[in-house]
Amino acid sequence: MNDLLPLAIVIPLAGAAVSLLAIRSRATQRVVAILCAVATTAIAVTIVVHVDRNGTATAAMGGWPGSIAINLVADRFSALMLTVGSTMLLAVLLYAIGQRADDERSRWYHPAYLVLTAGVSGAFLAGDLFNLFVFFEVLLMASYVLLTLEGTDGQIRSGTTYVVLNVVESMVLVTGVALIFAATGTLNMAELPERLAALPDGIRLGLNLLLLIAFGLKAAVFPLFSWLPDSYPAAPSPVSAVFAGLLTKIGVYAIVRTQTLLFPETNRTLLLVVAGLTMAIGVFGAIAQSDMKRILSFHIISQIGYMVMGVALGGVAAISATIFYMLHHIPVKTSLFLVEGIVERDTGSSTLDKVSGLARRSGWLAALFLIPALSLAGLPPFSGFLGKLGVVSVALDQRSWWIVAVALAVSLMTLVSMLKIFNGAFWGDPMPSQVTAGRTGVLRHHPLMSGVTVAVVTGTLAIALFAGPLYRFCERAAFDVTNTASYTAAVIR
Amino acid sequence: MSNLDGTRRSIILSETVNGLTPVLLLFSVFLTFRGHNAPGGGFAGGLVMAAAIILRYLGSGPAGIRSLRIDPIMLMGIGLALAIATGTSALLSGKGFLESTIWKLHPPLIGEMKIVSSSVFDIGVHILVVGVVMAILVAFVEADDEVARSRPAVKRPASDRSNDSDRSNEDSQR
Numbered sequence: 001m002n003d004l005l006p007l008a009i010v011i012p013l014a015g016a017a018v019s020l021l022a023i024r025s026r027a028t029q030r031v032v033a034i035l036c037a038v039a040t041t042a043i044a045v046t047i048v049v050h051v052d053r054n055g056t057a058t059a060a061m062g063g064w065p066g067s068i069a070i071n072l073v074a075d076r077f078s079a080l081m082l083t084v085g086s087t088m089l090l091a092v093l094l095y096a097i098g099q100r101a102d103d104e105r106s107r108w109y110h111p112a113y114l115v116l117t118a119g120v121s122g123a124f125l126a127g128d129l130f131n132l133f134v135f136f137e138v139l140l141m142a143s144y145v146l147l148t149l150e151g152t153d154g155q156i157r158s159g160t161t162y163v164v165l166n167v168v169e170s171m172v173l174v175t176g177v178a179l180i181f182a183a184t185g186t187l188n189m190a191e192l193p194e195r196l197a198a199l200p201d202g203i204r205l206g207l208n209l210l211l212l213i214a215f216g217l218k219a220a221v222f223p224l225f226s227w228l229p230d231s232y233p234a235a236p237s238p239v240s241a242v243f244a245g246l247l248t249k250i251g252v253y254a255i256v257r258t259q260t261l262l263f264p265e266t267n268r269t270l271l272l273v274v275a276g277l278t279m280a281i282g283v284f285g286a287i288a289q290s291d292m293k294r295i296l297s298f299h300i301i302s303q304i305g306y307m308v309m310g311v312a313l314g315g316v317a318a319i320s321a322t323i324f325y326m327l328h329h330i331p332v333k334t335s336l337f338l339v340e341g342i343v344e345r346d347t348g349s350s351t352l353d354k355v356s357g358l359a360r361r362s363g364w365l366a367a368l369f370l371i372p373a374l375s376l377a378g379l380p381p382f383s384g385f386l387g388k389l390g391v392v393s394v395a396l397d398q399r400s401w402w403i404v405a406v407a408l409a410v411s412l413m414t415l416v417s418m419l420k421i422f423n424g425a426f427w428g429d430p431m432p433s434q435v436t437a438g439r440t441g442v443l444r445h446h447p448l449m450s451g452v453t454v455a456v457v458t459g460t461l462a463i464a465l466f467a468g469p470l471y472r473f474c475e476r477a478a479f480d481v482t483n484t485a486s487y488t489a490a491v492i493r
Numbered sequence: 494m495s496n497l498d499g500t501r502r503s504i505i506l507s508e509t510v511n512g513l514t515p516v517l518l519l520f521s522v523f524l525t526f527r528g529h530n531a532p533g534g535g536f537a538g539g540l541v542m543a544a545a546i547i548l549r550y551l552g553s554g555p556a557g558i559r560s561l562r563i564d565p566i567m568l569m570g571i572g573l574a575l576a577i578a579t580g581t582s583a584l585l586s587g588k589g590f591l592e593s594t595i596w597k598l599h600p601p602l603i604g605e606m607k608i609v610s611s612s613v614f615d616i617g618v619h620i621l622v623v624g625v626v627m628a629i630l631v632a633f634v635e636a637d638d639e640v641a642r643s644r645p646a647v648k649r650p651a652s653d654r655s656n657d658s659d660r661s662n663e664d665s666q667r
Contacts, residue, residue: 006580006590014577020570063583063592070591 004050005059005072008043008082008121009135012036016114029110030097036114037090040121044086048079052473056480056490058127071127071188073491076477077323081253082124084330087459088245089117091452095338096238098448099345106149116142116242123250127491129177129187132254136173136218140166143247146239147231155234162231169217176210183207190491192262193484208263212255212271219251221308222277225301229285232300233293233350237341240293244300245334249326252307256322259311260481271312276403279305279410286417292340292350292425295417296333299376302410303329309407310391313398320478321390324471328383328463332372335456339369342449343425352424359426366426368450371457373422375464377415383464386471502554510552517545525619526612535615539622546627555634565627572621579614 015036022028051057051074060069074082093113119139126132144166148159181187183203184195196204213224220228228248232240259266282302289295307329310322342365343358344350359366375382388411395404444450463470480486521541528534580591588594593611600606 003584003590006584010577010581010584010590013573014581017570017573017577020566020573023566023570059589061580061590061592063589069589 002057002059004043004047005057005074005125006061008040008047008086008125009072009118011039011043012114012117012121016111016118019111019114023107023111026107029107033093033110033114034090034097037086037093037117040117041083041086041090044079044083044121047074048076048083051076051079052476056487058491070131071190071491072125073127073189073487074125075480075487075490076473077256077481078124078253080323080327080473080477081249082121084327085120085124085246085250086117088330088334088456089113089120089242091456092238092242092245092334092338095241095341095449095452098446098452099238099341108145109149112142112145112149115139116146120246120250124253128189129180129192133170133173133177136250136254137170139247139250140170143243147235147243149236149239158231158234161227165217165227169214172210172217173214176207176214179210180207188491189257189261190488193264193488196262197265204263205266208258208266211258211262215251215254215258216274217251219248219255219304219308220301221304222274222281222301225278225282228301229289229294229297232297233291237293237337237344240297241334241337241341244296244337245330248300248304249307249330252304252311252322252326255308256311256319256481260314260319261484261487264482264484268312268314271308272400272403275305275309275312276406277305278302278308279406283410283413283417287413287420290352290424292343292352292355292421293337295421296336296340299414299417300333302414303333303376305410306388306391306407309395309403313391313394313400315394316475316478316482317397318391318394319482320471320475321387321394323474323477323481324390324467325387327470327474328375328387328460331456331460331463332375332384335372335453335460336369336376338449338453338456339365339372342446342453345446345449352421355425356428357426357430360430365450366422368453368457369426370422372460373418374415375460377418378411379415381464383460383467386464386467390471502552507552510548514545514549517541517548521545521619525615528615529609529612535618536622538615539619540626542619542623543626546623547630550630550634555637563627565624565631568620568624569628570624572617572619572624574617575620576614576617579610579617583610 015032018032019029022032047057056073056075057079058074059072061072062069096109096113116139119135119137119142122135122138123132126135144159144163147162148155177187180192180196183199184192186192186195196207199207217224217227232243235243259268259271279302282298282300282305286295286298286302289298307322307325310318310325340350343355347355347358349355371382375384378384378388388407392404392407395407521538523538524533524541525535525538526533528537583592583594584590586594591611591614593609595610596608598606598608
C-alpha cells in the first residue's frame with residue numbers, strides 16, 4: 001500500500017518523460033496523458049479508501065531513516081484532496097482534448113500538464129515543509145508554461161505578472177522554511193509541532209506570518225489577490241479551469257495544514273478579518289466586471305474567503321466545514337470555467353456584450369451553467385449551501401456576528417453577479433450574427449467537451465446528494481487534521 | 494540591436510570560449526559525480542554544462558548552438574526518463590522509491606570502486622537540466638531569427654535609422 005504514495009507522483013512524471021520523447025506524435029501524447037491521469041486518479045481513490053479504513057499512510061522515499069527521507073503522508077484530508085484534484089485534472093484533460101483548440105495543439109501542453117499533475121499530487125502528499133516547497137515549485141514551473149502556451153501578447157503580459165509574483169512567493173516561502181529549520185532543526189511536519197511549541201511566542205508568530213504570506217499569495221487572499229484576476233482569464237479555457245478549480249485551493253490546503261498542525265494555539269482574529277475582506281473585495285470586483293472569465297476569476301477570490309474563514313474560526317467543526325467547502329468548490333468552480341469554455345468556443349467571445357440568448361439556442365447549456373452558479377452562491381439544495389451552512393453555523397456558535405453578516409451579504413452578491421452572467425449570456429435574444437449561423441444544440445457540436453462538463457456538474461450534484469456521508473468523512477478528516485498527536489503518532493513509529 | 498546576430502562578434506570572447514568549453518564540460522561531469530558525498534550533484538553539474546553551452550552561444554552566435562545538432566526536447570525526455578527509471582527500479586526490486594543500491598567493484602590497479610545507483614539518477618538530472626536550458630536558449634534563437642527575418646520589412650522610426658547608419662559606417666570601415 002505504502003508504495004502507492006510515491007506512484008501518484010512518479011506515474012505522471014514518467015508520463016511527462018514519455019510525452020517529451022514522443023513530442024512529434026500528438027496521438028501518443030494524448031494516449032500517454034490519459035493513461036497517466038486515469039492511473040493517478042485510480043491510485044488516489046485507492047489511497048482515500050485505504051486511509052479511511054486503516055488510518056494515515058506514510059512512505060519514506062529514498063529509504064533513509066526518519067526526517068532525512070522524502071516523507072509522503074496521506075491522511076484523510078490529503079487523500080481526499082488528492083482524489084478530487086486528480087479527478088478534476090483528468091476531466092479537464094479530456095475536455096482539452098475534446099476542445100481541439102490551439103492550446104492542446106501546442107506540443108508542450110501534455111508534458112507540462114503531466115508535470116502539473118505530479119506537482120499537485122506531491123503538494124498534497126508532502127510530509128515535510130521543504131518538499132511542500134519543492135512540489136509547489138514543480139507545479140508552478142508547469143503552470144508558467146501552461147499559462148503562456150500560445151505566446152500571445154496578452155498571455156506574455158499577464159504571465160510576467162504571474163511569474164514575478166510567484167517567484168516572490170517562493171522566496172518568502174523558502175525563507176520561512178529556512179528560518180523554521182534554523183529555529184527547530186527539523187522540517188518534518190510530524191516533528192515540528194512539538195519543537196515549534198517550545199519556541200518563544202514572538203518567533204513562532206513571525207514564522208507563522210511568513211508561511212501565511214507565502215500561502216496566502218498562492219491562495220489569493222486579501223490583500224495578495226491582485227495577480228489572479230489578471231492572469232487567469234488570459235489563459236486558454238481548459239487551463240484556466242484547472243487553475244481556477246485547483247491551484248488556489250492548494251494554497252488553502254497548505255494554510256489549513258500549517259495552521260492546524262504547526263500553529264494550533266494562535267489568535268486568528270486578524271485572519272478572520274482578512275477572510276471577511278477577501279470575500280467582500282472578491283465579490284465587489286466580480287460585480288464590476290463584464291467578461292465571464294473575469295467575473296468567475298474574481299469569484300475565486302471571494303470563495304477563498306469562506307475557506308479561510310473556516311480556518312480562522314478553528315476547531316473540528318470549522319475545519320470539517322472548510323474541508324467540505326473545498327471538496328464542493330473545486331468541481332463547481334471547474335465546471336463554471338468549462339461551461340465558459342464551451343460558450344467561448346461556440347461564440348468566439350466571453351464578453352457579456354457580445355454573447356446573448358444562449359438559453360434560446362441550448363437550454364441544456366444554460367442549465368449546466370445555472371446549477372454550479374447557484375451552488376456557488378450557496379442556494380439550497382446545491383452543495384454550496386451545505387458548505388456555507390457549515391462555516392456560518394460555526395461562526396454563529398462562536399458569536400462572531402459580523403463575519404456571519406459579511407458571509408451572508410457576500411453570498412447574496414455572488415448570486416447577483418452570477419445572474420448578471422446568466423442574464424447577459426444566456427437570457428434574452430440571440431445575437432443577430434448567431435441567428436444567421438442558425439445553429440441550435442450547442443452541446444451536440446462539442447460532444448467530448450459537453451460530456452465532460454455534464455459529468456463534472458453531475459459530480460457536484462452528487463456531492464449535494466451524498467452530503468451526509470461526505471460530511472461525516474470531512475468530520476473524520478478534520479479530526480485527523482486538528483489532532484496533532486494522532487498525526488505525529490501515525491508518521492513517527 | 495543585437496550583437497549576437499553574427500555581424501559583430503568579439504574574436505577574444507569566442508576564442509576564450511573555445512578554450513574554456515572543454516574545461517567547463519569536464520568540471521560539470523566532475524560536479525555531477527562528486528555529488529554523491531559532497532556538494533555538487535546532477536543539478537549543479539547540469540547547470541555548469543548549460544553555462545558552457547550559453548557561453549558558446551554568446552561567443553559564436555546561433556550557429557554555435559545549431560552545430561551541436563542535439564534536440565533539447567529529447568534531452569529533457571531522456572533525462573527525466575532516466576531519473577524516474579532509477580527510482581522505479583528500486584521500487585520494483587522491493588525497496589523504497591529512489592532507494593539507492595550500492596555495488597562495490599574491485600578492478601585491478603584501481604582498488605575498491607563504489608558504484609551507486611543514485612548516480613544514474615544524478616546523470617538523468619544532469620541531462621534534464623541541460624535539456625531545459627538548451628530548450629529555452631533555442632526558443633530565444635528562434636525568436637532572434639524571426640526578428641532578423643522581419644527586420645527589412647519593418648519600417649523603423651527615425652531614431653533607429655540613425656543607429657543603423659552607424660552600423661553601416663562601421664561595416665564599411667571593416
